[in-house]
Structures are given as C-alpha cells and as structure tokens.
Amino acid sequence: MKPVFTFVTALFFVTIAVAQAPRKVTADKIVGIVGDKIILKSDVYNDILDRQRRGEPVPENADCAIMEQILTLKALVVQAEKDSIQVGDDEIEALLDNQIRGFVNMYGSKEALEEIAGRTVYQIKEDFRQTFKERKLAERMRDKIVENVKITPQEVKDFFAKKDQKNLPFYESQVVIGQITVNPKASRDLEKLTIDELNDFKTQVESGTQKFETLARLYTDDPGSKESGGQYSINRTEKTWDPAFLNNAFRLKEGQVSPVFKSKFGYHIIQMVSRAGDDAIVRHILRIPKITDDEINEAIDKLDSVRAKLIAGTITFGEAVAKYSEDENSKFTGGYLQGPNGSTFLELNQLDKDLVELLGKSGLKAGEYSKPTPYTDERGKKGVRIIYLKTRTTPHVENLKDDYDHLAKDALEIKKQKALETWFESKIPTYYIMIDPDFNACSTLKNWMQYATASNK
Incomplete structure (x- = not known):
C-alpha cells in the first residue's frame, strides 16, 4: 500500500481549499464507502474546481490522489469510533471559530464572508462541523497507532548507511x-505621558474630529495592525489574546471607545466595530512608553x-x-x-x-x-x-555526528509510516469498501480496489 502517514496534513489543505468557496458546485452522488462512512463526489471534485478558480496548478490524476486521502481518513475514523476515541464538542467549536476568523480576516468582514458564501456564519460552521470532527478523530487514531513506535541509535545508523553517500544534502x-x-x-512620567496621549486620541474620535483608523495608522506601535487601521478579528474564548485586551474589548458596544488600559504589550484604547456573540471586529491603538x-x-x-x-x-x-x-x-x-x-x-x-x-x-x-x-x-x-x-x-x-537529531527524526517518521502501512494492510480487509467505477483507472487505488471487489461479491 502506498505510504499514508502524511494524509492528515494533505487532507487539511483540501478542507481549507473547499472552505474558501463554500457553495456546492458539483452534482452529488456517493462515490465511495468505508464501513458506514460515505464519500460524495463533491468531496473529491470541489477541491479541484476551487484550485482552477484560483488559477492554481492541478496535478495530473488529482481526483485519484484526493480520493485516496479521503478513503484513508474514513478508515481511520471508522476505527476511531470502534475504539471509542472521543473528540469534545468544545474542541470542534474552537476549531470552527478559528476557521471562521480566518475567513473573516481574508474577506475583510463577517458580512463580506456571508455574501460570498451565500450562507450565514452559523450555516458555514455547520457545513464543516462533521468534516472537522472526522479530521480530528483521524488524527487521534493515527497518533494511537504510532504512539509506541520508537527509534534506536542503531536504527539511525542503519538509516544513514542506506542513503546515497555520494548525494547527501548540504x-x-x-x-x-x-x-x-x-x-x-518605563518611568512613571513617561507612562503618564503615554496615557495622556491615548486619552487625547479617544477625545478626538468621540468628538468626531478624527477617525479611529486614521489615528491608528499614524500613531499605533503595533506593526501587525498599522496598515489596517488597527483592526483585528477576535474571539472571547481564544487564549492567545491578552486577557486585559479581551476584557476591555467585550465591555464595549458597537462604535464605543474604551478607556485607556494596560496590557503586557503597552497601553491601548479599543474601538468596537462589530460584534456577534463571542466574535468581534475591533480597532486598537497601542502605545509603548519610551524607555x-x-x-x-x-x-x-x-x-x-x-x-x-x-x-x-x-x-x-x-x-x-x-x-x-x-x-x-x-x-x-x-x-x-x-x-x-x-x-x-x-x-x-x-x-x-x-x-x-x-x-x-x-x-x-x-x-x-x-x-x-x-x-x-x-x-x-x-x-x-x-x-x-x-x-x-x-x-x-550531512553526517551522523552533526546531524544525528535530523536523521533520527526522519528515520522515526519512516518507521511510523511503515507501522501505518502494516496497520492498514491488516484492517482494510475487515471493512466494507465501495468505490465508484469512475475511479477504476486510478492505479494508486489498486489495494483499495481489491478490497472493494471482495466487499461487493
């Protein structure tokens, strides 16, 4: 069976590509089944159509490669459920929220995303909920299969000895x-000067003499948001944000500007642009007191x-x-x-x-x-x-002395790949497999086809 250990990463990018064009564009039919998990034609071909729309190269036999990735994922999901592996609803919700924030940043606003998708944010999340859950279950199952795979120094030496010694990397x-x-x-005097400066910005915005985003572009010390006028998409539950920043942001109503407050980065004021539950779009100005x-x-x-x-x-x-x-x-x-x-x-x-x-x-x-x-x-x-x-x-x-850690990591991944291949060879014959005749020409699906043939007799 073809190496499968990289499938999780590959399928992740397939999922993201589909998500960038949420509308279904291919008439659906079932083109594959693993156990009780079905594969739709749209699961395979929408990714190819998305690539074409974005002007990206589409590899030859892309449908075969994507079908193999999805078959692999479904098999791992089937086994994960048999082994009672759990993925919490909160974990999936956090993944979906993070994905939606990425889309909002990409398109500029929640409203723009919904217009392009033709669906509400809630509907988009529901479209991808099962996909995200299956992907996470598959990751957990893969980790379980290889969790006890270790590498010894002798195996690293053997791995290096088998490499082409005349073409080693530099x-x-x-x-x-x-x-x-x-x-x-900073000194207290310079901190007070910074606070006074931000209070003046707040007054200018509230009086209508200046726009918040204009002041942010001119004066913020945050390079990550300077060009966007201080704008960020945030979520109340995301742990990567400074707590003081989140607390002050979610006290605001739309259009309101916060008092000056301190975070671990410096002093801020925040303006609430829009909010939907735990998601919000805000602008901020950061000023770092001079040292x-x-x-x-x-x-x-x-x-x-x-x-x-x-x-x-x-x-x-x-x-x-x-x-x-x-x-x-x-x-x-x-x-x-x-x-x-x-x-x-x-x-x-x-x-x-x-x-x-x-x-x-x-x-x-x-x-x-x-x-x-x-x-x-x-x-x-x-x-x-x-x-x-x-x-x-x-x-x-490349040599053993200087690059042992690199070599050990590569050798371990290959050993994990072999463990996965062995696992698949033993498990796939035990599942019901159906593959649509449209994929009969896919040489990469040879092993899957033989099990599918056996299943359908």
Whole structure:
C-alpha cells in the first residue's frame, strides 16, 4: 500500500481549499464507502474546481490522489469510533471559530464572508462541523497507532548507511541558541505621558474630529495592525489574546471607545466595530512608553549579575531562565529559540537581525554567554538579553555526528509510516469498501480496489 502517514496534513489543505468557496458546485452522488462512512463526489471534485478558480496548478490524476486521502481518513475514523476515541464538542467549536476568523480576516468582514458564501456564519460552521470532527478523530487514531513506535541509535545508523553517500544534502551553518531577557520598565512620567496621549486620541474620535483608523495608522506601535487601521478579528474564548485586551474589548458596544488600559504589550484604547456573540471586529491603538538609557542600564546591571553566576557555575542556564527571564515563551522552551517546526537547530536567516549582528560581532563560541545586550523585538518593544550559544555547526555535508537529531527524526517518521502501512494492510480487509467505477483507472487505488471487489461479491 502506498505510504499514508502524511494524509492528515494533505487532507487539511483540501478542507481549507473547499472552505474558501463554500457553495456546492458539483452534482452529488456517493462515490465511495468505508464501513458506514460515505464519500460524495463533491468531496473529491470541489477541491479541484476551487484550485482552477484560483488559477492554481492541478496535478495530473488529482481526483485519484484526493480520493485516496479521503478513503484513508474514513478508515481511520471508522476505527476511531470502534475504539471509542472521543473528540469534545468544545474542541470542534474552537476549531470552527478559528476557521471562521480566518475567513473573516481574508474577506475583510463577517458580512463580506456571508455574501460570498451565500450562507450565514452559523450555516458555514455547520457545513464543516462533521468534516472537522472526522479530521480530528483521524488524527487521534493515527497518533494511537504510532504512539509506541520508537527509534534506536542503531536504527539511525542503519538509516544513514542506506542513503546515497555520494548525494547527501548540504547544510548551512546552524545554531542552537538560548536567551534570558529582561524588559525595562518605563518611568512613571513617561507612562503618564503615554496615557495622556491615548486619552487625547479617544477625545478626538468621540468628538468626531478624527477617525479611529486614521489615528491608528499614524500613531499605533503595533506593526501587525498599522496598515489596517488597527483592526483585528477576535474571539472571547481564544487564549492567545491578552486577557486585559479581551476584557476591555467585550465591555464595549458597537462604535464605543474604551478607556485607556494596560496590557503586557503597552497601553491601548479599543474601538468596537462589530460584534456577534463571542466574535468581534475591533480597532486598537497601542502605545509603548519610551524607555530611556537609565532603564536600559538598570536591566543591564541586573543581567550582568546573572551572567556572573552562569559563568561561575552557581546556577544552570535552565534555572536562570526560570528565575530571571521575562520572555513568556521561555516557560515552554526552556529559554531556547525554536523554528516553525519546533526544532531548536536554526539557520542564521531564521534569527532576528539584532541577534545575527550580535553573533557576528561578539565572536561567541559554543558554550559561552554574551554580555547583556539591548535589542528591540518584532513589536518595537525594547529589552535586554543574554545569549547562550549552546551549539554552532559549520557548513557541512550531512553526517551522523552533526546531524544525528535530523536523521533520527526522519528515520522515526519512516518507521511510523511503515507501522501505518502494516496497520492498514491488516484492517482494510475487515471493512466494507465501495468505490465508484469512475475511479477504476486510478492505479494508486489498486489495494483499495481489491478490497472493494471482495466487499461487493
């Protein structure tokens, strides 16, 4: 059977593509059945039509590939239900809410989304509720199948030995970096100046002399919303938002402007644009009080003493992160920077500009700590940090010594894939399978077809 372990990711993108054009555009009929789960023609072909409408390339035999993905998902869902795997309604509701927020951001407003879809937000959510639930059940079943699959050092060595040694990949220099950060606090005078400034903006908006979005474009310190006039789509239950921001936003009526309040990012005012239950569209202006040299130097002195303890060995890096670092992500990563895939091995182009410059100027070697250094984060907030260079590789051809972690991860995924293939080979014959003759020419469905033939005799 063809490898199936990547199907969950593939099907996720199929679902999103269909969701961007919610109307059904293909006459439906049942083209497949796995157990008691049916597959509709629209499930397969609407994705292809969506790609064509967006001008994206459609691979040859796309219908065969999509059909295989859906058959795989349905089989996992059937087994998940047999094994009594549960997915909570609250979890599905949160996924649907997140998807709707994505659509609202894409089209600009809830009203625009509903006009394009020809359906209300409630109806759109109901259209995708079962799809999202099945996808989550399939993910849980896949995780259960491979949860006990482990990899040994010998298996990693064997995996590397089987690779074409004349065509091994080349890796640029990579670093593993930890940081301990302190965020200097602005003086009371400068905080008061910031508060007064925001109160003046509030007065201008309420008096009608200025539009909120105009002031946001001119003065907000939030780069993520500056171009959109401070606008965000938010949800009361979403944990990624600052609690103070949510609390102040959902006290407002449409058109109302909040009092000045403080969040972990700085000081804000918010204007409520529109609201539907726990969903809302708001505008905000963020102002970060100015940090002077006095506050920067105070933070440097604090971290100087921390660095001395690290060098003396009276405290470990992990202990110092837990005790002194004010970076929220440190609580989850032990102070180490991570890439989008969760790896701590980063190339220089994945680091912020200040950090690349610091590594170049300081001549920091593996195992050493930098002096406390001021920097500015992506939100424009000033801080001071100590950098710990745990590892630095030189540009090299892949090898066991430098790339063991990469190789172990790849070897583990292949072993999980084989475990899934073995599972499918044992389980698929036990399910009722029906596949429409329209897919008889799909060579990738050969194994499914033989079980379908047996099922229909």
